[in-house]
Structure formats: structure tokens, C-alpha cells
Amino acid sequence: MKMNGAEIIIKLLEQQGIENIAGIPGGTNLPIYDALYKSSINHILCRHEQGGAFIAQGMSRSTGKVAVCFATSGPGATNLLTAIADAKLDSIPIICITGQVSYEYIGTDAFQEVDTYGLTIPITKQNFIVRSAKELFFIIPEAFRLANDGRPGPVLIDVPKDVQQEIVEFNEWPQMLPEVVVENKIDSSLINWVSQQINKAKRPILYIGGGVLNGNASEQIRKLAKKNNIPVVTTLMGLGCFSCDEPLYLSMLGMHGTRYTNIILHEADLLLAFGVRFDDRATGNVVKFCPEAKIIHVDIDEAEINKLKNVDYSITGDIKAVLEGLLPLVEENNREGWIRLVEKTKAEHPFILPEARDILNPINIIKLVSKLVADDSIVTTDVGQHQMWTAQVYPFKNPRTLLTSGGLGTMGFGLPAAIGAALENPDKQVICFTGDGSILMNIQELATLADLNLNVKIIILNNKHLGLVRQQQELFYGGRYIASKFVTNPDFAAISRGFGIPAYDLSKETDLIETLKMAIAQVGPVLIDIPVRENENVYPMVKPGAPITEMIGGDIYDK
Amino acid sequence: MTNSKYFVIELLVNNHAGVMSHINGLFARRAFNLEGILCGKIGDGSTSKMYLLVDNDDFLVQIVKQLNKLYDILEVVVHQDFDITVFNNFETLLKIKVE
Numbered sequence: 001m002k003m004n005g006a007e008i009i010i011k012l013l014e015q016q017g018i019e020n021i022a023g024i025p026g027g028t029n030l031p032i033y034d035a036l037y038k039s040s041i042n043h044i045l046c047r048h049e050q051g052g053a054f055i056a057q058g059m060s061r062s063t064g065k066v067a068v069c070f071a072t073s074g075p076g077a078t079n080l081l082t083a084i085a086d087a088k089l090d091s092i093p094i095i096c097i098t099g100q101v102s103y104e105y106i107g108t109d110a111f112q113e114v115d116t117y118g119l120t121i122p123i124t125k126q127n128f129i130v131r132s133a134k135e136l137f138f139i140i141p142e143a144f145r146l147a148n149d150g151r152p153g154p155v156l157i158d159v160p161k162d163v164q165q166e167i168v169e170f171n172e173w174p175q176m177l178p179e180v181v182v183e184n185k186i187d188s189s190l191i192n193w194v195s196q197q198i199n200k201a202k203r204p205i206l207y208i209g210g211g212v213l214n215g216n217a218s219e220q221i222r223k224l225a226k227k228n229n230i231p232v233v234t235t236l237m238g239l240g241c242f243s244c245d246e247p248l249y250l251s252m253l254g255m256h257g258t259r260y261t262n263i264i265l266h267e268a269d270l271l272l273a274f275g276v277r278f279d280d281r282a283t284g285n286v287v288k289f290c291p292e293a294k295i296i297h298v299d300i301d302e303a304e305i306n307k308l309k310n311v312d313y314s315i316t317g318d319i320k321a322v323l324e325g326l327l328p329l330v331e332e333n334n335r336e337g338w339i340r341l342v343e344k345t346k347a348e349h350p351f352i353l354p355e356a357r358d359i360l361n362p363i364n365i366i367k368l369v370s371k372l373v374a375d376d377s378i379v380t381t382d383v384g385q386h387q388m389w390t391a392q393v394y395p396f397k398n399p400r401t402l403l404t405s406g407g408l409g410t411m412g413f414g415l416p417a418a419i420g421a422a423l424e425n426p427d428k429q430v431i432c433f434t435g436d437g438s439i440l441m442n443i444q445e446l447a448t449l450a451d452l453n454l455n456v457k458i459i460i461l462n463n464k465h466l467g468l469v470r471q472q473q474e475l476f477y478g479g480r481y482i483a484s485k486f487v488t489n490p491d492f493a494a495i496s497r498g499f500g501i502p503a504y505d506l507s508k509e510t511d512l513i514e515t516l517k518m519a520i521a522q523v524g525p526v527l528i529d530i531p532v533r534e535n536e537n538v539y540p541m542v543k544p545g546a547p548i549t550e551m552i553g554g555d556i557y558d559k
Numbered sequence: 560m561t562n563s564k565y566f567v568i569e570l571l572v573n574n575h576a577g578v579m580s581h582i583n584g585l586f587a588r589r590a591f592n593l594e595g596i597l598c599g600k601i602g603d604g605s606t607s608k609m610y611l612l613v614d615n616d617d618f619l620v621q622i623v624k625q626l627n628k629l630y631d632i633l634e635v636v637v638h639q640d641f642d643i644t645v646f647n648n649f650e651t652l653l654k655i656k657v658e
Contacts, residue, residue, distance in 0.1 A: 117577060121584045126630040129577070146630070303624035 005133035006031035006164040012140040022055035026072025029099030031164035047444035051416040053083030056094045058420020061403040066147045072099045074112030085123040087154035089407025093147035102162035116158045125153030133166040137174045151301040186317045195329035201270035210237030211275015218399045220323035229335040237406045240396035254282040255542045256388040259349040262548040268293040278308040284548035362461045372520045377429040378421045382414035382438030385467035388538040412441030422454035436462040446499040458527040471537045496527035503527040567641045570609040571634035578631045595646040
């Protein structure tokens, strides 16, 4: 048969089971779009390439599968960069396929030419430039394998226009690479040693993160924790991997972690760090993190071991395999003394909730919303105070129910990620908590949402500020507020209606709670703008660089 | 001869245009210092050998782990036993040409 490079790309994507692709066409990827014309793949025309890549992230984060987005050369490719870097830091498997000027023009400053390959080296897991259409038979399946292999991450494939148009004659499609069955064989002596440490420990804690999510190991974590009565703290990326309903759940640690969580960590004599990377937002001053504890680090990426904190013992490998090896060897233990100390610390340093009558307190709004939607609903956030409040109080019970930009902290993530999640999960409710700063960073995707009429509820906690910046200026810069208060505040409800999406401005409603309930119960997209106090802070807070036991605010004695 | 101040990292890599960028980028963005590079194709030209001269410091273990993660790097070997004069006499390269 005879096909051009573009047709081969689309056919190979179909073979990989891709159903949705977000993107924007342009001069150098038009052949790919022409091939898409004949395909069963559903294309989502986003309004900015960054939105397209975050839609792909929303698809991937909510399902664990590889998702794809398209962009043209030059500005199309540069617009992708933030979302690619975001996927790299949170280990999200997406594949970006970019158009490039024809091979003979590369390096000549041709129209819409940029060195996409060079620009994406530091922010992809791997990138490719395709030099002939024949290479696609290898590169496309290889990109899918790589994106999800070991520690997942983004892959970019740059395809010059002439390669898309190059005709290839071939007799049959190359064999699909057989699903590589990863040998999850972990050295049993390592497993033995770790199990002995757990059995010997007096005050163990499980510290779990995104690696548990990517390793689909939350069930095994639950079994291990229950069998040996090990309390569990999670990072931002780990939220949902251990249900907040479990008595052993100690919530999120770190800069905005719960007071008792950070204090109990200080008491641990054994830290089981599973699928985490000792990020500074989680550990605070890493030298002073868990000083009493022996640390066992399990991660699929060997480069994470001893990167920031020298540990006493480590296993490089698949978390699920490690946990399954450990489970029969770990003894049942009720750990009465340790659990009693944990409970006492929880009682002495609880998370301080606002009074219930303070209905426009962001924490109360987030808790109310959580009660109005099903447990399996998917929550996306943007970045800032609303994100931290959501992480602190939203009751996450299942993996992949929180999609948030953890590592890169990208404002503008929430709305397109919600669109991607809703596309792949048509049976679920999707909630996007955002702020008045963040929503404007990808507000154009309201048009995409209107096109698709997806079941996404956008909740803006509107404090007329870059709230987390304002908070840092208040606490650490002597109250010298600069560039954190917006001079004008757009009418978000009017903007939303302008895009064709129903909206409510709670500052104009009399019965706030009833309006919120009604808005969330509506089918299809809705935007809800909620005014909140301008000077509300996220507490507790650990000053950047300080140990996590040194927390500001949120103390019972502050009241 | 055994060196204590430096190590040589020997790499077997796929020989195509982007490989050098990936390796340079790794050193630059993680602030690892690179004291010298020797590089050339081997065999049929599909692979190359690279010899990187690096400081003997605490970062070495992390550098090697990061190099091992790069897709186009096929093999990483660390040497302490090598002749450092090769890195100190680059000017002889052009002198030979003139003669």
C-alpha cells in the first residue's frame, strides 16, 4: 500500500487506541489534519496550544493512559512548552506531535520556524525529530512505550512538513510491539530486610506520593498500612491514594500541611518513603526533615534515590511489586502506643476549621461542594490559595480524583485539565476549583468547553488578588503589597455567558447556598463566581526553607 | 594512572545530531561542571564514544544516574584510571595537522 507520512501517523495513533486528540492546525501540520479528516479519531479544537496540552494532561491524569495533542511549528510549539514542562515535573505521559518546516528549510529562519527539538530537550522525557516517513513506524510506537515506561513523562515528536507529505510504499503494517511484560522481580533479600525494619520499628510512618498513583498501588498501600497499623501521610500528588475516611490517614504534609501531620512526622523512627521525591514543598528544610527516623526510599526512578536526602535503605523498582513482596512478611501489629500518641497529637494540634456560619469562607465552600457531588467526582484545581485549601479539606477517597499542577505549579492548568478529564469520563462530574488570577490564564478554553458542552463546574474563589503572593507579602515581606492586587476585576459571569456558558455571580444572589446547590445540580458546564474575603490566608504555613515543624498560624492556641 | 581529582565518564551513545545537546543540557541545567570532552564515532558510525572529564565530587553518583536515564546513552562506565594528559594537550591536535 501507499501512504504519506501524515496518514501513517494517524493510522499508528488509531492502532494505539487514541480516541481524542486536542490541538490547533497551522501551516506545517496541515497534512496531519488532512489525514485526520478520514479518521475516526475525535479532534478537539482548543483555542491555545497550552490549553490543548493541558486537555491532554487532563485525559491522561484521569485515566493513567497516554494522551496526545497536536500543534503547528513556531508559536504553536512554543505555546506548548509550559504544559510539557508541567507534565515532566508531575510525570504525566503525554505525546505532543508538532509540525515543523520542511527539512530543507530547517536552520534557515523560515516562516514559523523554531528549534522545537532544542527547546524541548530539558522538559521532555525524550524528543524526536523525524527525518523520513519510514522512521514513523518506529518512532510513534516507541514514543508510546517511552511515555509510560518506568517513570512516565512527556514525549515530543517534531515532524517536518515534507516528511508528512512523503509517500511510502509498504506491504504490511509493522507488528505492534508486543506488550512488554515488565519483570517486576525485586531482590527478595531487599524485601526481607525492609520487612524486618518495619516489624522492628516502634513509630513507622508511610509517606506516599505520585509514584503510588502512577504505580496503581493504592490498594497495596491500604493493605500494608492496615496490617501493621502504619499511619499514612500523603504529598499533594498522592492525595486520593489513601482514603481520607481511613483512621490511619494523616492528611497532607509540608508547607501547607496539617499541623499534627508535620508534628507526628518529627516523631517517626521509620519513614517509608514510597513514590515520593522529597520535594521542598513537602519536606521543608530537608536536612531537618524526620530527624529521628531511619528512611527507606522506594521509587521506580533510581536518580531520585539520595538526590536530596541520603536515605538508609532504598529499593529501585515497581512500587506495587515491592508492596506485594512486603505484605506477607510484615507482621500484624496493633501498635497501641504509637497510635495512641498519634491520636493525642491529632487532638492537640487539629486542623482548625472556620465556623460553619462563615458560609463564604473558601474552606466551607469547598466542603459544601464536596457534599453536593458524588465520591468519584474528579476535582481539578488551578494554582494558589484555592489549590491549597482544596488539598487541605476536600475529602479525596479515590486515586485520580484530584488533578493538580504539583511540581511546576502552573496557573491556567485547571480549566483545560477539567475539559480533558470530562472528555474521558463522560459519566462523572468534574469540578474545577480556580481563582480569579488563575482562570484568566487560560480563559479562552471556555470556548472549547462550550463547543463540547461537557459536565464541568468551574468554581472561582474570587479574592481580587494573587492570593498566595499577597499572603507571602503579608507574612514575609513586611506587608509591602506590590503587584498582588488586581486594579480592575472582570465580571466573570458575564464573560462566561459571553462564551455561551451559564454562570452565576454569588455576589448578586441572596440565597447563596441554594444558588450554589442549584448551579452544581445543573447538567452541562456552569461557571460560579464566588466572592471570598480578600485577606484570608492559608494556614498553617511553613516559611520557605524552614523545617516543617515551624508552622505559622492555624494553631488551636491562635484562637 | 589513578587520578583522585577527576574522573572520566566513558559513554557509548547513538550517533545522531541531538545527542550532544542532551548531554550538554544535562550538565548545564543541573550545574554539573564539565572539564573536558573527547568524542568520535566508532565502528560503522551508528554509535559514538564520548569521554567526559568531570570533577571528583559528591555529584558524581547523581550525574551517572542522570546519564543512565538518557535515551540515546547506551552505556556508562566511570574510570579513575586514565591518562589525563590527553585532556591537557589539545593544542597538539592542530600542530600535527600543520606538520
